[in-house]
Amino acid sequence: MTTKLMGQKVQRTEDQRFLRGQGRYVDDVHADPSTLHAAVLRSPHAHARIVDIDMSDVLDVEGVHLVWTHEDLGSLSPELAEPLPLLIPHPDLTQGRTQYALAREEVNYVGEAVAFVVAEDRYIAEDALDRIKVTWEVLPAVVGIEASRAAEHLVHEDVPDNVGARSEQNTGDVEAALARAPHRLQLELDIERSACTPLEGRGTVARWDADTNRLQVWTSTQTSTGVRAAIAVKLGLDLGQVDVITPDVGGGFGVKVMHPWPEELLVPAAARLLGRTVKFTEDRREHFISSAHERGQVQHIDVGFDDEGRIVGLDVMFWHDHGAYTPYGLIVPIITSTQLLGPYKPEVYRVVFESIYTNTVIVTPYRGAGRPQGCFAMERTMDKIAAYLGKDRTEVRAANFIQPDEFPFDQGLIFQDGRELEYDSGDYPASLEKLKKLIGWEEFPALREELAAQGRTVGIGLACYVEGTGVGPYEGAHVHIETSGKVKVATGLTTQGQGHATVFAQLVADELGVRFEDVEVVTGDTRRMPYAVGTFASRAAVMSGSAIHLAAKRAKEKALRIASDALEVDEADLEIVEGVVRVKGSPESRLDLGTIAVLSNPLRYAFDEASKAATQFAVGDPGKPPVAEDDEPGLEGKDFYSPQRATFASGMHAAIVETDPDTAEVTILKYAVVHDCGHLINPMIVEGQIHGGVAQGIGGALYERMAYDPSGQLLNASFMDFLMPYVTEIPDGIDIDHLETPSPLNPLGIKGAGEAGVIPVSAVVAAAIEDAEGFPITAMPISPSDLHTLRQEHTS
Amino acid sequence: MSEELHRIRLSVNGVTREAEVPARRLLSDALRHDLGLTGTHVGCEHGVCGACTVLVDGRPVRACLMFAVSAVDTEITTVEGLTREDGSLGPVQQAFAECHGLQCGFCTPGFLTTVTACLRENPDPSHEEAREMVAGNLCRCTGYQNIVKAVERAAEIARAEETPSEARPEEVSR
Numbered sequence: 001m002t003t004k005l006m007g008q009k010v011q012r013t014e015d016q017r018f019l020r021g022q023g024r025y026v027d028d029v030h031a032d033p034s035t036l037h038a039a040v041l042r043s044p045h046a047h048a049r050i051v052d053i054d055m056s057d058v059l060d061v062e063g064v065h066l067v068w069t070h071e072d073l074g075s076l077s078p079e080l081a082e083p084l085p086l087l088i089p090h091p092d093l094t095q096g097r098t099q100y101a102l103a104r105e106e107v108n109y110v111g112e113a114v115a116f117v118v119a120e121d122r123y124i125a126e127d128a129l130d131r132i133k134v135t136w137e138v139l140p141a142v143v144g145i146e147a148s149r150a151a152e153h154l155v156h157e158d159v160p161d162n163v164g165a166r167s168e169q170n171t172g173d174v175e176a177a178l179a180r181a182p183h184r185l186q187l188e189l190d191i192e193r194s195a196c197t198p199l200e201g202r203g204t205v206a207r208w209d210a211d212t213n214r215l216q217v218w219t220s221t222q223t224s225t226g227v228r229a230a231i232a233v234k235l236g237l238d239l240g241q242v243d244v245i246t247p248d249v250g251g252g253f254g255v256k257v258m259h260p261w262p263e264e265l266l267v268p269a270a271a272r273l274l275g276r277t278v279k280f281t282e283d284r285r286e287h288f289i290s291s292a293h294e295r296g297q298v299q300h301i302d303v304g305f306d307d308e309g310r311i312v313g314l315d316v317m318f319w320h321d322h323g324a325y326t327p328y329g330l331i332v333p334i335i336t337s338t339q340l341l342g343p344y345k346p347e348v349y350r351v352v353f354e355s356i357y358t359n360t361v362i363v364t365p366y367r368g369a370g371r372p373q374g375c376f377a378m379e380r381t382m383d384k385i386a387a388y389l390g391k392d393r394t395e396v397r398a399a400n401f402i403q404p405d406e407f408p409f410d411q412g413l414i415f416q417d418g419r420e421l422e423y424d425s426g427d428y429p430a431s432l433e434k435l436k437k438l439i440g441w442e443e444f445p446a447l448r449e450e451l452a453a454q455g456r457t458v459g460i461g462l463a464c465y466v467e468g469t470g471v472g473p474y475e476g477a478h479v480h481i482e483t484s485g486k487v488k489v490a491t492g493l494t495t496q497g498q499g500h501a502t503v504f505a506q507l508v509a510d511e512l513g514v515r516f517e518d519v520e521v522v523t524g525d526t527r528r529m530p531y532a533v534g535t536f537a538s539r540a541a542v543m544s545g546s547a548i549h550l551a552a553k554r555a556k557e558k559a560l561r562i563a564s565d566a567l568e569v570d571e572a573d574l575e576i577v578e579g580v581v582r583v584k585g586s587p588e589s590r591l592d593l594g595t596i597a598v599l600s601n602p603l604r605y606a607f608d609e610a611s612k613a614a615t616q617f618a619v620g621d622p623g624k625p626p627v628a629e630d631d632e633p634g635l636e637g638k639d640f641y642s643p644q645r646a647t648f649a650s651g652m653h654a655a656i657v658e659t660d661p662d663t664a665e666v667t668i669l670k671y672a673v674v675h676d677c678g679h680l681i682n683p684m685i686v687e688g689q690i691h692g693g694v695a696q697g698i699g700g701a702l703y704e705r706m707a708y709d710p711s712g713q714l715l716n717a718s719f720m721d722f723l724m725p726y727v728t729e730i731p732d733g734i735d736i737d738h739l740e741t742p743s744p745l746n747p748l749g750i751k752g753a754g755e756a757g758v759i760p761v762s763a764v765v766a767a768a769i770e771d772a773e774g775f776p777i778t779a780m781p782i783s784p785s786d787l788h789t790l791r792q793e794h795t796s
Numbered sequence: 797m798s799e800e801l802h803r804i805r806l807s808v809n810g811v812t813r814e815a816e817v818p819a820r821r822l823l824s825d826a827l828r829h830d831l832g833l834t835g836t837h838v839g840c841e842h843g844v845c846g847a848c849t850v851l852v853d854g855r856p857v858r859a860c861l862m863f864a865v866s867a868v869d870t871e872i873t874t875v876e877g878l879t880r881e882d883g884s885l886g887p888v889q890q891a892f893a894e895c896h897g898l899q900c901g902f903c904t905p906g907f908l909t910t911v912t913a914c915l916r917e918n919p920d921p922s923h924e925e926a927r928e929m930v931a932g933n934l935c936r937c938t939g940y941q942n943i944v945k946a947v948e949r950a951a952e953i954a955r956a957e958e959t960p961s962e963a964r965p966e967e968v969s970r
Contacts, residue, residue: 012896015898019901019904019908020875122825199837199839199845250903251900284841685896691940719844720842727944728931734939
């Protein structure tokens with residue numbers, strides 16, 4: 001029998017082209033001199049009214065083909081002149097606002113698109129931008145959560161107090177719970193902005209085919225079907241006229257699930273008007289000031305607990321800085337407010353948040369999507385309870401865990417998908433035991449003493465999280481066995497480095513009994529699978545993985561049915577091994593899948609030796625229709641997976657850090673991860689995802705922030721100044737252990753793994769620094785100068 | 797207003813190519829858009845991320861910080877030139893595949909060229925040296941763990957090939 005590939009460290013098929021320089025990223029599409037290039041004039045002010053735009057000098061620049069401002073959009077398509085979509089409406093988002101594809105009258109952040117130029121190349125397009133003269137009336141900028149809450153100035157004139165939404169959920173009377181709790185503590189926490197910062201920014205290429213009256217768009221996105229629908233609506237085209245192809249994507253981490261970006265509409269509109277291929281490739285500064293950020297929150301926590309540290313009442317209020325507009329609705333703060341609970345079960349929980357406007361770049365999901373902030377709130381609370389009671393931090397956590405026999409566990413809240421927050425499975429006590437072993441929790445006091453003797457200061461910390469993964473509504477898959485025996489698989493969600501071409505092929509090879517090398521997977525191409533949602537919320541393996549498994553099963557059923565007829569044996573007596581259907585026990589009686597594919601498609605015309613076998617004088621019962629009434633030609637399987645609710649992965653991290661007594665530099669000496677994402681499809685890839693997540697978490701904990709000045713200028717909009725970690729900032733070795741608690745919600749028992757690595761890192765690092773230094777850490781990230789300042793405050 | 801164009805010859809991966817470019821055209825853009833060698837990626841255009849690293853006369857250079865017109869009379873190697881003549885992966889490429897040293901693949905060409913040059917200079921790096929070799933390149937996906945493993949593995953593969961019985965003359969002459 002063929003070895004099962006599920007659970008194997010299979011090397012990635014996509015690497016063969018990436019390593020040869022043959023990847024096809026969006027800027028590689030139509031990379032030839034005939035392609036026109038777009039550039040965007042962006043607001044230099046955080047808040048200003050546009051008095052006048054003078055473009056008289058622009059068209060003099062040789063090589064300029066087109067220049068647009070908002071005034072030009074209505075004549076292209078009335079919808080294009082309207083505000084961009086509010087993608088995820090929510091009843092609590094009473095003051096939702098979105099920007100225009102090109103600013104009309106007012107701008108609300110530095111970087112907002114104002115004018116659009118198409119020219120022979122990007123150099124000339126940027127020359128043209130320099131010649132556009134805008135007269136501005138500069139307005140006061142609202143920057144930061146404090147200024148927004150003070151509401152001395154408003155971001156949008158018609159949004160009172162800068163509050164876009166106020167939302168509350170509770171599981172009971174929290175005031176009463178707090179009143180009866182034997183002990184009570186308060187925390188004030190602060191988390192800075194960061195951003196996804198994929199190495200490849202955004203980009204879009206479009207070509208209008210006048211011969212077929214169709215638009216073809218390549219865009220660096222996490223949702224090709226979303227972009228397709230938006231383009232059709234905004235450009236006034238039928239959906240069937242628009243194809244969106246996701247090329248190789250150079251990292252996403254959330255920012256590319258936001259859509260449509262202004263350029264995703266303007267580039268196709270220009271391509272259609274000019275009849276030429278048009279390309280927009282975002283540069284690094286543009287990515288900082290015109291793509292999305294995340295993370296910025298201020299949190300207030302009031303917690304009541306008993307002598308064991310069990311939480312009786314947890315009352316959380318937080319303010320979420322969503323930037324200048326709310327195209328992605330309330331998803332990030334809803335996730336913070338619900339996933340904050342992690343593996344714990346407070347008796348009563350209430351959370352209130354305000355999602356507030358500032359004159360800064362929009363906020364949409366970044367890997368973890370609100371969970372790192374929720375985890376920070378909960379885990380800092382656990383540590384404070386432990387310190388107050390003088391208990392070990394692991395004991396307080398264990399006292400609050402949901403127990404393995406309590407699943408499914410309903411937290412009594414509504415999650416980001418509008419469904420109950422009900423955990424499907426998990427084993428938190430077992431995870432904690434593994435983590436303590438992996439990091440050396442019990443041995444740490446001895447290590448601390450040993451290092452202290454050398455004049456070194458170290459601390460240890462841990463944090464736990466639960467992550468709702470694989471949210472709906474659905475994904476689908478199409479599996480086509482060609483007459484060559486090769487298997488072509490399509491699923492609609494997209495790929496940004498997760499190795500989908502490999503893991504999905506593993507699933508198909510296992511289910512279908514074909515060689516891994518014979519399976520080719522395509523993702524994110526609306527021509528191949530027009531029904532899809534997208535890649536976010538660690539959902540690809542769960543959603544498309546399950547759909548692909550189901551579709552392969554259907555293809556297999558059909559293959560066995562045809563083979564059973566042809567070989568005149570019972571289906572139950574057949575097996576498929578390495579692409580050949582054979583009779584169990586008598587392997588000489590066999591048909592390969594390619595031949596079955598030929599037989600599945602009755603032909604009038606033969607075009608090669610194989611197809612002769614399927615022509616009308618060769619096959620079929622003359623007494624029956626060539627294709628049965630309930631059947632269809634071809635050896636294919638198609639299916640969709642749509643679960644009732646998300647599946648909940650979990651994990652726990654711990655770290656030992658050293659703080660330098662003089663420079664206040666923080667060094668991570670050891671980092672340990674215990675991770676439970678159910679059954680693993682490819683452990684090598686899961687571990688790679690964890691490594692990457694932890695590294696991004698370390699960036700967020702120690703280095704990365706968006707340094708806005710009070711006027712709303714982003715002062716560190718480059719890789720020189722925004723401190724993304726190099727290898728030198730990441731620990732040399734991350735210890736990983738897995739627990740596999742299968743999900744009962746999907747056929748493979750899997751849970752998502754993509755975001756997990758990043759979620760608890762800030763909480764872990766804060767806890768370890770606090771343990772080393774002996775004073776509370778309440779704000780992240782923490783730079784050496786921040787730590788130095790804290791030291792001074794706590795010694796004086 | 798029309799830009800003056802310069803007809804230049806660039807020697808890339810052992811092949812001489814011609815292009816007509818303005819003086820301000822970056823080497824990265826000339827390689828990608830004029831010569832169609834899209835394996836070289838542009839991640840920041842200010843010389844920090846290292847994605848666009850190519851070898852100029854064997855030394856790693858950020859192609860976004862060099863004008864195409866300055867690259868005449870040099871030998872340029874891009875990621876496309878790291879593949880062996882029979883189409884199989886070179887030692888550094890092979891090591892990255894074996895060690896899962898890449899995810900989205902966008903920064904990868906810069907790592908491959910950099911590591912290739914560094915291993916020529918120091919074929920037997922210590923663990924610390926292996927980390928240093930990649931300390932000037934940014935990757936947002938991998939957390940670098942497997943990239944460092946890949947550097948060490950690449951050294952191992954290359955050293956094994958250096959033994960006389962397995963020497964590859966066509967590689968040596970490049």
